Amino acid sequence: MVAFFDTVSHDWLIKFVEHRIADRRLVRLIRKWLKAGVMEAGVVRPGTVGTPQGAVISPLLANIYLHYVLDLWAQQWRQRHAQGDVILVRYADDIVVGFEHQAEAERFLAELRERMRAFGLTLHPEKTRLIEFGRFAATNRRARGLGKPETFNFLGFTHICGRSRRGGFQLKRKSRRDRMRTKLRAVKEALRRRMHEPVDKQGEWLGRVVRGFFAYHAVPTNSKALAAFGYHDTALWLRTLRHRSQRDRTPWSRVRALADRWLPKPAILHPRPERRFAVRHPRWEPDARIGHVRFCAGGAW
DSSP states (O other), X not given: OTTHHHHOOHHHHHHHHHHHOOOHHHHHHHHHHHTOOEEETTEEEOOSSSOOTTOTTHHHHHHHHHIIIIIHHHHHHHHHHOOSOXXXXXXXXXXXXXXXXXXXXXXXXHHHHHHHHHTTOOOOTTXXXXXXXXXXXHHHHHHTTOOSOOOEEETTEEEEEEEOTTXXXXXXXXXXXXXXXXXXXXHHHHHHHTTTSOHHHHHHHHHHHHHHHHHHHOOTTOHHHHHHHHHHHHHHHHHHHHTTOXXXXXOHHHHHHHHHHHSOOOOOOSOXXXXXXXXXXXXXXXXXXXXXXXXXTTOBO
């Protein structure tokens, strides 16, 4: 959505809050948060629309707003109009919706635009796409003489229609290249500021950075990106050490040994999606009466 946090309607948001909260004091406090405004060049501009940027309550208010504007509406739309499988995943204002049938995807997108417009929101013109994606997407596109299925970005990962070692369909997730480059630039600048700190202190800090990156990005099918991130961090560390002095000739073997000591090894830390889903939803058990949910059944649009 285009500038979602800047376009939230205060009137609609207060109505949604009052639907669940009867305490007028709390509602009045939320009104004050919304009208706090922002300071630009020393001048306070009162807020008339949107949620305050940087405020701790903004994500909560945004989720309340989209719960009524999108979540409940999408659930009702699925029950009334959908004939095939529908999967909706939302994180704040980022949304991915999967459909079994193309016609239903096109109808949902058209009605979603109208729904957003009614509440003062607009779908992002560049990020909003209708693509063929899923188990049979590659086969269907090949039969029509088209190329590989398109990819899409969501929550820092590029999602790809891939193949497993056995030749079956596999949803592959890889860290976005632009996000990784941005992170590496930040590491480079931080290492430059820490150039003259003790080597052990640099290694301890860099280890925390790499460990934090792995904690989020260490998902299945993303091992190459993890290894690349660790390698580039080691190379940046070597460059920093060599810049400590014009006569410094730190060899790669030394910084490699330092990396082995301080930096974690690339390893997949998160379980596969089907295993995590099976833990949270008992119907995946063999004796359960309800059959398991099929991911992207029939190909998603």
